[in-house]
Every structure is written in structure tokens, then in C-alpha cells.
Amino acid sequence: MSTVSVRFVWNIGDGIVLIPRTAAIASAYHELFVANQARLAVWSPTRMDPTPESTLAGLERSGQDWLAGTRLPLAIGMTAGDGHRLVGATTLTIDGAAGSAELGFWIDADVEGRGLVRRAVGAVLGHAFGELGLHRVEMRTLTTNDRSRHLAERLGFTLEGILRGAIRFPDGFRDVAVYALLAEDAADRSA
Template sequence: MSDVTTARFVWVVADDLVLIPRTTAIADAYHALVAANHARLAQWSPSPQEPTLEATRAALERSGQAWLDGTRLPLAIGVPADGGHRLVGTVNLTIDAFTRSAEAGFWIDAAAEGRGYVTRALTAVLAHAFGDLNLHRAEMRTLTTNDRSRRLAERLGFTLEGVLREAAPFPDGPRDVALYALLARDFPMPSRPGAGSG
């Protein structure tokens, strides 16, 4: 099973980076990515069992419906490969329209770490959240022991607002979660192509 997809609908972030809606249209490629990273990601977000294609497809159906409902922006991160795009991770916004807020989440394949994919993907998603979606606040939650995620939050301008004690359940006991937040007024909106006075 290949983690390459030829999905037609893509959001081009850069020549080497696209975002693709997480729907059943990419089920096979997305399942290959999830299965390859399942054991590694369990240290940050434990899953009770190995993923199956059927479970992955069901999760994609739910995320696709949430996208249509406007409660989530579920995206896969892709890079050019073999006439399509190889999936290397995910970025997600869970949206609360009433409070004009969202929680950002992400993960990246081990082989794709350190290349700036998540930073650029999240920057694009946050620009969309604070621009087109007119959100006021974005949150990011991560284990206090996840140094990479904490550095990413700080690099993107998020402020540590506190620690949620023993908020994440794990088989060996609950763990503390760091809560970061970013307000729209503190996010430097990237310039759009063609913007300016001429």
C-alpha cells in the first residue's frame, strides 16, 4: 500500500508542499501513513489498537462530514512524488464558531521531521483561520514533555497560558498538558500574492 495519492483537490502552500482534505478520497494513502506511524505516535497520543483500513476509512468519513459542517478543517500534508503527492503528516483545526476559536493539532512522519513542513502548513492554516474564517483565538495543546511541539508553538507566536494537570490519559497514568494560545491580533498575516498598492 502506497502513501502517494493523486487527489485532485489540493491547497498549494509552496512548490514542495500542499494540503489535502482528509476524506475517503485519500483513504488508502492516508491509512499507509497512519499505520507506518502508529507505534511512534502512541508516545504522544495513545491508541488502543492497531489501525485497520476500515477504521481509517470511518475516521475519514467523520472528518469529511465535520469539514462540511464547518466544525473542523482536517488536512493531510503532502509533498510532490510519483505524479501525485506523498502524504507526510496532518494538520487539523477543530472549530468553535460561537466563540470564534479553534484548537490546532498536527503530526508528522518521522522521515519528514525537521524540514519545516508542519511550520509552513500551520502558518497557512492559521492565516486562513484568522483571515477567511474570522476566528479570534487558536489554541494548541501538547504534553509538557513534548519539547518539539512546544518549540513549534513558541516559534509560531503562541503564548503558554498554563498547564492542565493530569489532563491526558495514558496506560501508565495521566500526564500534564501544556496549553498554548494565539490571538488573531498577535499573528503576523503573510502577504497574499498580488497584494499591495502596485
């Protein structure tokens, strides 16, 4: 995988960084996304065959949403030489009026199971409940996605319910588990 050199990185320790998902990382992000497309399609029905142009357009929209304050789109990276190798992504979709957000993430197959998502999501949650002053962060995942469900539970999220037949896949509808973490829950865990 190729590396990126960008002006801003959020160092979260041990060579792991979060990088704004903007057009500046388009080529490396496209390469990473294409390499993981088949395994991501198991969890998300909206993944289409990406082109360099569609990836660039998506990153441009992410950058605009970031500037508007409605989304915090970040790539997860690892230090590699003079730059960073992209290994995944996390997104916080923000509803400022409600004081809430929805969290999403994915990770490259080659680094899955190393705790990178937990570290990245932990940093994003700290920012959500700290600087952003949010009250609630929600996470939704297919009921069959055991890794994501276990991560939610390890991070202190509470299972609030199951949305039956909530997402349409080519082979039928699937159930979604809804988890939430409130600011006071996060404060209790860090105390």
C-alpha cells in the first residue's frame, strides 16, 4: 500500500494517527478501499464499485461536511517511513442541534485485531464528549457483526435495541443492533 504525507495528523500514540479524509489522500484512500471492498460489502449494502473519480468526489464531500461541522471524517493511519500508511477509517456524523452523533468505522484486513479501531474510536469519542460537547453517540451494526458488537460493549456502549429488517441487502433484509454511549457514561468510565 502507498503512503501519504499530509500537513495535519492527530497522533493518538504508538505510531497510530488520524488524518482528515479529504481529497489530499484520494489516491492512497482509493487503493485501500478497493483492497477491502469485498469484505466491507458483507457489512454494508451501499458499497459500489469505486472509481478514482467517485472516491475523490466522496472525499471532497467529506471535507465540505467537516468544514460545515456535520461530520468528522478521519482515516486511520500508521507511521511508515516519512509518511503514513492508511489502514482504515472512522466517521462521526454529527447532529449539533440534537447534541448527538453516529459513529462508523472500518479497518484493513491486514491489521484487523490489533486494537487500532479501539484506539481510533476511543480518541474520537474523547473529542465528541470533550471539545464537541456532545451528549450522545450512537453506533449501529448488523446483529451478525460480532467484532463490532464486542467493540461497542468494550467501549461502554449500551445495547438499546434491535431494529428488525432495517437494512436491505441484495439477498434480503438484515437486523441492526443499536448501541449508545452518553456523555455521563463516558465520564464514569474514565473516572
